[in-house]
Amino acid sequence: MTETVHVPLGDRAYDIHVGPGLLAEAGARIAPLLQRPRVAVLTDETVAPLHLDGLRAGLESQGIAMSALALPAGEATKNWAQLARAVEWLLDERVERRDVVLALGGGVIGDLTGFAAAILRRGVRFVQVPTTLLAQVDSSVGGKTGINTRHGKNLVGAFHQPSLVLCDTDILATLPPRDFLAGYGEVVKYGLLGDADFYGWLEAHGPALAAGDLAARGHAVRRSCEMKAEIVARDETEQGDRALLNLGHTFCHALEAATGYDGARLLHGEGVAIGCLLALDLSARLGLCPQEDPSRFAAHLRLMGAKSSLADIPGDLPSAEALLDLMGQDKKVLDGQLRFVLTRGIGRAFVTSDVPRDTVLVLLNEALEGR
Secondary structure: EEEEEOOHHHHHOOOEEEEEOOOOOHHHHHHHHHOOEEEEEEEEEEEEHHHHHHHHHHHHHOOOOEEEEEOOHHHHHHHHHHHHHHHHHHHHHOOOOOOEEEEEEOHHHHHHHHHHHHHHHHOOOEEEOOOOOOHHEEEEOEEEEEEOOOHHHHHHEEEEEEEEEEEEHHHHHOOOHHHHHHHHHHHHHHHHHHHHHHHHHHHHHHHHHHHHHHHHHHHHHHHHHHHHHHHHHHHHOOHHHHHHHHHHHHHHHHHHOOOOOOOOOHHHHHHHHHHHHHHHHHHHHHOOOOHHHHHHHHHHHHHHHHHOOOHHOOOOOOOOOHHHHHOOOOOOOOOOOEEEEOOOOOOEEEEOOOOOOHHHHHHHHHHHHHO
16 A cells, blocks of 8 residues: 655645555656656666666556666765766757756755756756655655765755655565665664654564565655655755754764765765764763663664664774764865764754764774774
């Protein structure tokens, strides 16, 4: 059964459809958006062999023609060169302002496609067809688009909302276990930041979800999308509440930069899970949340078989001071001060700049010594 989550943003409002078999229904669901029966699809070289034919069949069933470009897979694709390649291809395909571009892939393809759509002809519409758990519950929703630079992650981009999001939960069965667990890092983040009941549900049902329980997967994706939609509707451009969605990300982005955005060492969702645990630990050290919260979350990550500490990241990592410097490049820096998302307990996150640098250094040094 398909469920729908609405993102109420006035004339930029859109729906997120969650359920099985949506790839086959893509044509019927996208057709109302089209002025002419054709779309251009950006995907990657891993996703294309798995899902491009299914998408084509779903579109052709409604008489919609499709052209596609497959970019290299991986975080390294979110760069200037691949953005230029994508935009030039879309222009070669004569994509007009009234047309629709489709992003078929994970967070990398979704972010890059959305940015390309935002700048192409000063803005064309696009549809997200996320193929990873992480993209379905997080990056495909909310309109954040962009690329990475040598200065850090997602520092160049635009807010450009999709016109539709199709989360086909059947697609999740094709994910390698590591990629699924990486996406779970974003799912559990929602419970930690704003819904203690959902977090408790994940503690009870997380193993079944990872093992392939379709009902559990559907519930997790829908609830995550609901929470993100609620926050985005209140604060679309991250002037306040939306920053809560960055729980774990200040640490995560520093770790990603330190590992050179090498997915073999650290996937984004893995960094989020580790970052959330560090944020809980920091909150406990500052006397903000119960002392047992970090150990409770660490135990859950271990039960799931997910990465939970810096010791789980292969290869060398820089010093605590160097990691803190990398955190200083984060988009959440305001007037030169780092902003952290911390918690007053599971489900009660808040944003603050009132965090002593020395406390963070001690935390990072202890985490590095544990490797």
